[in-house]
Amino acid sequence: AQSVTQLGSHVSVSEGALVLLRCNYSSSVPPYLFWYVQYPNQGLQLLLKYTTGATLVKGINGFEAEFKKSETSFHLTKPSAHMSDAAEYFCAVRQNRDDKIIFGKGTRLHILP
Amino acid sequence: DTEVTQTPKHLVMGMTNKKSLKCEQHMGHRAMYWYKQKAKKPPELMFVYSYEKLSINESVPSRFSPECPNSSLLNLHLHALQPEDSALYLCASSQEVTANYQPQHFGDGTRLSIL
Numbered sequence: 001a002q003s004v005t006q007l008g009s010h011v012s013v014s015e016g017a018l019v020l021l022r023c024n025y026s027s028s029v030p031p032y033l034f035w036y037v038q039y040p041n042q043g044l045q046l047l048l049k050y051t052t053g054a055t056l057v058k059g060i061n062g063f064e065a066e067f068k069k070s071e072t073s074f075h076l077t078k079p080s081a082h083m084s085d086a087a088e089y090f091c092a093v094r095q096n097r098d099d100k101i102i103f104g105k106g107t108r109l110h111i112l113p
Numbered sequence: 114d115t116e117v118t119q120t121p122k123h124l125v126m127g128m129t130n131k132k133s134l135k136c137e138q139h140m141g142h143r144a145m146y147w148y149k150q151k152a153k154k155p156p157e158l159m160f161v162y163s164y165e166k167l168s169i170n171e172s173v174p175s176r177f178s179p180e181c182p183n184s185s186l187l188n189l190h191l192h193a194l195q196p197e198d199s200a201l202y203l204c205a206s207s208q209e210v211t212a213n214y215q216p217q218h219f220g221d222g223t224r225l226s227i228l
Contacts, residue, residue, distance in 0.1 A: 041221075041224075042221050043221040043222050044156065044203070044219040046216045103156060105155055106154070
């Protein structure tokens with residue numbers, strides 16, 4: 001069965017510092033992986049996705065993630081945090097021949113001035 | 114602005130009321146979803162529609178009744194809800210249920226409060 005683990009329910013970084021949000025997945029077959037962001041009082045917005053091909057995926061708002069099969073990880077990074085990045089971030093996995101997205105528990109990103 | 118539109122944005126109702134949540138998308142997607150999201154939690158899948166037919170019901174109580182009148186619209190009819198049903202209800206759509214590599218696109222949700 002597939003699952004997603006996000007390490008750290010809360011992460012705080014200073015404005016301008018590196019953002020690193022961790023996500024590990026469990027899947028019996030090569031997965032499709034997604035990162036979503038949720039701002040207060042809004043729905044989920046897709047940041048980026050990994051399907052096949054290049055393992056370094058670039059998304060919106062300067063975010064990127066690297067698929068590492070050997071580590072079963074799909075960590076989200078951004079070189080320089082901005083105050084507007086404060087939000088809840090969800091990692092999600094979708095397995096072949098399965099029609100459900102499995103979400104991680106989410107990581108709240110706090111940006112310190 | 115999201116491409117999935119949900120109305121109303123906020124809804125307060127009593128336990129004996131009947132109300133409906135509406136969702137609309139014009140991206141030509143043939144899969145539509147209802148999720149329930151409690152505070153500080155990830156979304157929980159409730160229903161999946163594929164080509165206007167209900168394909169998944171995640172054991173949701175019958176006081177929630179989904180409806181898909183056409184490929185662009187998805188409704189969630191509410192009746193005799195309980196206080197624990199207060200949550201953010203999210204609608205999503207994707208190209209097809211079986212297109213696993215395609216992401217789901219979410220609306221901004223309806224914030225539901227049960228008195």
